[in-house]
Amino acid sequence: MKKLRLGIVGGGPGSWIGHVHRIASRFDDKYEIVAGVFSRNFKVNQSFGVSIGINKNRCYKDFKQLCDKEKKRKDGIEVIAIMTPPGSHQVIAELFIKNNIHVISDKPFAGTLPQAKKLYKTIIQNKKIVYGLTHNYSAYPMVRHAKKLIEDKKLGNVEYINVEYVQDWSNGVKVTAKNAKKVFRWKLDKKIAGVSTVLNEIGSHAYHLCNYITGLEGKSLFADIKKYSKKIKFDTNAQVFINYENGAKGLFWASTTAKGGIYGLRIRVFGSKGSLEWVQNDPNYLKYSSETGATKILERGFNESNFSKSFSRIKYGHPEGYLSAFSNLYKEIALKINLKKSKKRFYFPTAYEGLLTAKFIDGCVKSSSKKKWVQF
Numbered sequence: 504m505k506k507l508r509l510g511i512v513g514g515g516p517g518s519w520i521g522h523v524h525r526i527a528s529r530f531d532d533k534y535e536i537v538a539g540v541f542s543r544n545f546k547v548n549q550s551f552g553v554s555i556g557i558n559k560n561r562c563y564k565d566f567k568q569l570c571d572k573e574k575k576r577k578d579g580i581e582v583i584a585i586m587t588p589p590g591s592h593q594v595i596a597e598l599f600i601k602n603n604i605h606v607i608s609d610k611p612f613a614g615t616l617p618q619a620k621k622l623y624k625t626i627i628q629n630k631k632i633v634y635g636l637t638h639n640y641s642a643y644p645m646v647r648h649a650k651k652l653i654e655d656k657k658l659g660n661v662e663y664i665n666v667e668y669v670q671d672w673s674n675g676v677k678v679t680a681k682n683a684k685k686v687f688r689w690k691l692d693k694k695i696a697g698v699s700t701v702l703n704e705i706g707s708h709a710y711h712l713c714n715y716i717t718g719l720e721g722k723s724l725f726a727d728i729k730k731y732s733k734k735i736k737f738d739t740n741a742q743v744f745i746n747y748e749n750g751a752k753g754l755f756w757a758s759t760t761a762k763g764g765i766y767g768l769r770i771r772v773f774g775s776k777g778s779l780e781w782v783q784n785d786p787n788y789l790k791y792s793s794e795t796g797a798t799k800i801l802e803r804g805f806n807e808s809n810f811s812k813s814f815s816r817i818k819y820g821h822p823e824g825y826l827s828a829f830s831n832l833y834k835e836i837a838l839k840i841n842l843k844k845s846k847k848r849f850y851f852p853t854a855y856e857g858l859l860t861a862k863f864i865d866g867c868v869k870s871s872s873k874k875k876w877v878q879f
């Protein structure tokens with residue numbers, strides 16, 4: 504399999520996720536980063552690009568110039584990876600899709616539901632391109648194993664789905680109206696962060712995980728969203744009741760103001776025959792409780808967790824985590840691009856899954872402001 508020529512938009516100095524994308528793209532030697540625009544500041548962009556080995560002439564002024572110049576080159580980029588803040592995902596992705604360049608985008612799918620609908624339409628109209636969304640928690644081996652167990656009806660019918668993703672963005676700093684901009688940066692600005700910061704930034708991952716593992720779509724919801732304070736007005740906490748298409752009930756909590764909350768992503772699924780629990784801080788294990796037997800801890804790649812083996816690289820017993828899961832997405836997207844029309848099943852998150860999440864977030868914002876149940 505040949506290496507794909509990859510361009511990057513965003514992820515400049517200081518962006519933690521930029522570093523993760525670059526590692527993930529190289530993890531399996533399936534891509535070569537050849538061009539980019541890493542910052543809106545040209546000087547920063549160029550010096551950063553050169554520092555990671557990109558030819559100075561292929562560090563562009565902006566994403567439009569990147570697209571324009573690269574498509575004219577014989578050795579131009581084949582894939583673009585987008586890791587800018589949410590409000591710009593749609594315009595950037597659309598430009599590359601229209602120029603037949605494959606897209607790997609970080610979440611959320613788009614900043615708002617109208618943007619998401621427009622982007623989704625553009626993606627499905629172009630059959631030549633592959634689009635993948637880096638909802639990276641879906642790529643952990645034991646998350647995929649959980650999905651398989653549910654598909655194989657090991658839990659019977661899914662009845663309850665509880666998810667929580669709780670963080671503390673203040674980092675121990677006392678946030679006031681004066682220092683809020685310094686602490687939260689673009690996350691305070693709806694034009695950049697999108698319709699709801701807590702939901703776009705971490706709620707999107709949590710809701711996606713519910714859809715992804717159970718295969719179920721939510722139909723109606725009641726949300727209660729809290730702003731940081733009267734003076735610092737951005738969404739920081741969301742609690743949501745969800746009714747799923749099969750009648751299952753969901754409880755959802757995402758927070759960026761839960762003191763002591765350290766990347767606390769946890770999902771529990773209860774079915775008519777038993778339940779599963781997965782916790783991101785202990786990702787190599789899945790707790791499985793049948794309705795009659797004792798609780799079992801299933802380990803990645805070990806004994807009956809065979810399905811998870813195909814998404815692991817290191818032997819069971821040795822810890823594996825975030826970076827290798829993220830890399831699974833890059834690996835699968837490269838395979839899909841190279842295999843073209845193969846019928847092989849892939850597990851990376853799609854544009855449709857992104858659209859579902861955008862509908863959920865839009866529904867939450869409407870429900871919380873009207874204080875009513877809404878369909879979404």
Ligand SMILES: NC(=O)c1ccc[n+]([C@@H]2O[C@H](COP(=O)([O-])OP(=O)(O)OC[C@H]3O[C@@H](n4cnc5c(N)ncnc54)[C@H](O)[C@@H]3O)[C@@H](O)[C@H]2O)c1
Binds near residue numbers: 521638
């Ligand atoms: N998948 C995950 O686990 C995960 C984790 C963190 C962030 N993210 C997502 O990554 C995205 C970026 O978040 P972040 O925390 O890295 O933000 P950030 O502000 O730390 O970094 C954004 C970077 O993009 C650059 N940038 C912004 N607009 C640009 C443009 N138009 N052209 C070129 N460069 C541009 C900035 O200079 C900066 O280097 C968001 O969508 C966020 O939700 C995903």
